[in-house]
Amino acid sequence: MTTADTQTLLGRLLDPANRADPYPLYADLRAAGPLAVPSANLVVFSAFADCDEVLRHPASASDRLKSTVAQREVAAGAAARPFGAPGFLFLDPPDHTRLRRLVSSAFVPRVVKALEPGIVSLVDSLLDAVEAKGEFDVVADLAYPLPVAVICRLLGVPLEDEPRFSSASALLAQSLDPFLTVTGQAAQGSEQRLEAGLWLRGYLRELIAKRRVEPRDDLISGLIAAEEAGDQLTEDEIVATCNLLLVAGHETTVNLIANAILAMLRHPGQWAKLAADPQRVSAVAEETLRYDPPVQLVARIAAEDMTVNGIAVPGGDSMLLLVAAAHRDPAAFDRAGEFDPDRAQIRHLGFGKGPHFCLGAPLARLEAAVALSAATARFPGARLAADPVYKPNLTLRGMETLSVAI
Template sequence: MTAPAEPQELLLKLLDPASRANPYPVYRQILDSGPMQMPESTLHVLSGFTECDEVLRHPDSCSDRMKSTSAQQAVAAGEAVRPFGPPGFLFLDPPDHTRLRKLVSKAFSPKVVKALEPDISGLVDGLLDNIPETGQFDVIESLAHPLPVAVICRLLGVPIEDEPQFSSASTVLAQGLDPFVTFTGETQGLEERMRAGLWLRGYLRELLERRRAQPADDLMSALISVEESGDQLTEDEIVATCNLLLIAGHETTVNLIANGILAMLRNHEHWTALSADPGLAPAIIEETLRYDPPVQLASRVAGADMTIGDLRIPKGDIMMLLLAAAHRDPATTERPDVFDPTRGQIRHLAFGHGPHFCLGAPLARMEAMVALSAVTKRFPNARLAGEPVYKPHVTLRGMARLDVAV
């Protein structure tokens, strides 16, 4: 009989690039092991659905890492914990989070998103028109990547011709979300992320100056007008907000579209069903969000002494939530390892809960709905042309290439 793996051993397996193509057996091991508490690291790793859901909803859960014991220790040691300046509002707590989110939320309201549907459909049709009717194509390069990039560029006011530069920077920065420091105490690729982060902030500042001189009908111009009308918004906050939206606005939606396509091609009856009935798209998207979520991990800081389930969590400790494990918790979902959009109620935490519920959820769902419906209708007999190739990211796990034959 094999002895159960130690918590540190399981977490290292999760970080191992060999697990990227299929991390779910590791997640199951962690889930079966129960919550991991490492008081010497002020870290608690939670993988059950109920516990993760409770943390996301808890009023004492904080998103500002500066409130953690480890960050305060780094500050006391003279380390620069925020080398780029203030973070995006995703990593802030009220009142700053409330103020910034309110200013941005109008651009992502259901009404605004609905009005974008014809443009998104046109973009998808144009991308699919460029795919040959026979042969094979890379889903990432041909559809899943260019669509969200075009949409977020249009919303923010970022020139689409600059896409290769900021996409390259955003890919590097996305690795900064991976919990290498939290799990191992080691930094990986820090210098490269510093260069990418400084470049992207500098790029956005230059673009802000152009928008000041020539305002347009976009979110960046709207944020500038707010800044110039009073003290609600600083230039650093505009840069941080645009930086967050540019990265979060396309990395996660690329993964959602690609993950949905891969899941249907591996379970072809759902590809065939959607090609005949676009009304099935919402259920397929929700099941994709549960089964293979674009964001696999999230973290919170205990803003006070907390009790989650049977766990006591001291103020300042970090709670790492393994959302991808929680989604496959058999206590919550029957047959959790099966992709089944017809299962009825689909419960997931892919967009979070509480005050930090994903602002872009309606837009991501809309883009995925249009893309998945159109690609299955256009290519009803499509099939996988090889195993997918994955990026190194752990938190924003996604594919770098997915070849499909038509």
């Protein structure tokens, strides 16, 4: 494949026109094999075996500053970390291990299970409102408000402030799209995103100051207590951790719930089957994480020269792993393009793999299970009312609206 052909394919990846159905494009990318763009210090993987291998590889790093491109920019005078400390998603050991450990106990299945009664009653009241209205926009009425309320409660962020930070969170989600990596140019609106990031950090800093004076039973107060106990945690790191959890809680589970509802409604019988048998719900959620994953790609840096299933990746290169393409890889899955919660074994990289495996997976699974079983039970005759409308995001791809007739 020529460099021009590679650039054309990667350009299509960034094009929002491909958001509603990116899967034919992913098939083209898979067929083209791993794509190396030496001029951009970039390799793009889309086969399941390759993505899986990179996530498990000891030379795969998550700190973007380790990339040749970032090193070059810093050498040219760019700020190394314009927001301050990064969230631990973008760090490597030992900082990654230290920061992740501080919050991990709040997200283990046993602790998350205790949130279930609150989640059930929240879902019930959201569905009561839908029933009263007689109209159902899955995103605005259920899939978004549920995880947002839960993460705000966990962190200790007042829900009444939500309208102020929801747009900042949405802008930050867009900053995960690899425009710079692929094109060498920042995407349009990057100044606005930088501003949103700084604003959200300022907001969190104010909240931390309040909790310092008056601690509560929430994660922010817990992190402050760890800092004050001399756990070698800086205030900048508390801000970065809260920022990561808040954005992760806003921009991911919403898309698992909405994508699962869309997949069921597009596959005759799936909605009714779940309505009749709530035990199916975890298979529906896991198959959605494979078939139409909320996180479509993840990125890594080669910390040193490495080989991925025979492909040489020079140290300092960025690697994009097109997980959503890997999930439809016929070399890894029978009937890869079919949504089938009854398949014998559902495997996926929807929550990542290895040391950065999604911390929020037990929470996301619980929220999705409650929302999907309640929605199907409440509205057994639901059907799609219109084609869904997608946001432009590539990495955290999801719908803006999903209208369902109840």
